[in-house]
Amino acid sequence: MRLEGKVAVITGGGSGIGAATAEAFTREGARVVIADIDAAAGESVAKALRAAGGTIDFLEADASGQADLERVIGFATSTHGRLDVLHNNHVSFEAGRIGDLTWDGLRRSLDVGLVSYWYATKLALEPMLAQGRGSIVNTASVSGLAGDFGLGAYNMLKAGVVNLSRVTGIEYARKGVRCNAVCPGPIGTPPIDRLHDAAPATWEAIREAIPMGRYGRAEEIAAAVLFLASDESSFVTGTHLVADGGLWAHSGMPPIGGLGPDF
Ligand SMILES: NC(=O)c1ccc[n+]([C@@H]2O[C@H](COP(=O)([O-])OP(=O)(O)OC[C@H]3O[C@@H](n4cnc5c(N)ncnc54)[C@H](O)[C@@H]3O)[C@@H](O)[C@H]2O)c1
Secondary structure, three states: OOOOOOEEEEEOOOOHHHHHHHHHHHHOOOEEEEEEOOHHHHHHHHHHHHHOOOEEEEEEOOOOOHHHHHHHHHHHHHHHOOOOEEEEOOOOOOOEOHHHOOHHHHHHHHHHHHHHHHHHHHHHHHHHHHHOOEEEEEEOOHHHOOOOOOEHHHHHHHHHHHHHHHHHHHHOHHHOEEEEEEEEOOEOOHHHHHHHHHOHHHHHHHHHHOOOOOOEOHHHHHHHHHHHHOHHHOOOOOOEEEEOOOHHHOOOOOOHHHOOOOO
């Protein structure tokens, strides 16, 4: 098993990519602690994975709060005596054009989506440096690599997550701790499903803009996170892995002479 004997913390593990990662990690032998602000969702993921034979605990926590993050990392290290993997994954943010964002909304977005990733990283570094090994995997996005209309706060915080991953990767490279980001494109998780249902034409156009012609599945991102978390990526640090069906590779130009992806 690829994470045998390892201990992992996943924030936002109650749904979508975090829940799929919890499934992949427990399947591969890790002892997992998931934290989520949504108690019912987190409990239900933990219950299902425990029934499937996994070792997993759920903690209700607001991963954007200092005290809650300290409680989550502290629980993992005191319960299991070590911490090998941190997957920072939760998010919430204010939507709107740059000129319409609010002071409080943007600051809250950056606190939840970026500052808390840094703080969880800082907390995880202590046991990881003592062990001389560890892997931190941050969920960024292709939205951290380019801009999206109306998602400026998200673009800013995810760009920060990409660069947090770089600097953490280089600073601790000689201490056995690696740090990388995964950059998903649109993935069929509950928030995207809800947006699709609210504006099907828009989301069909987004699907069509993806060279593969489909959204990704949470399991496909969990597979990328698993690779970065495991020793299979032992020479990979300070970088980002794009998993987006080809979206970010496209310049945005419409097909010339009808030579589009369908043929
Ligand atoms: N779904 C996509 O298309 C997509 C694309 C690129 C990046 N991402 C990123 O993937 C990550 C997971 O997204 P998802 O689509 O799986 O969403 P999701 O809503 O299915 O899961 C996110 C989970 O995070 C939890 N959460 C939110 N705020 C929290 C907080 N303060 N503390 C603890 N838990 C909190 C939610 O309760 C939820 O269970 C996010 O960072 C998101 O930006 C998603």
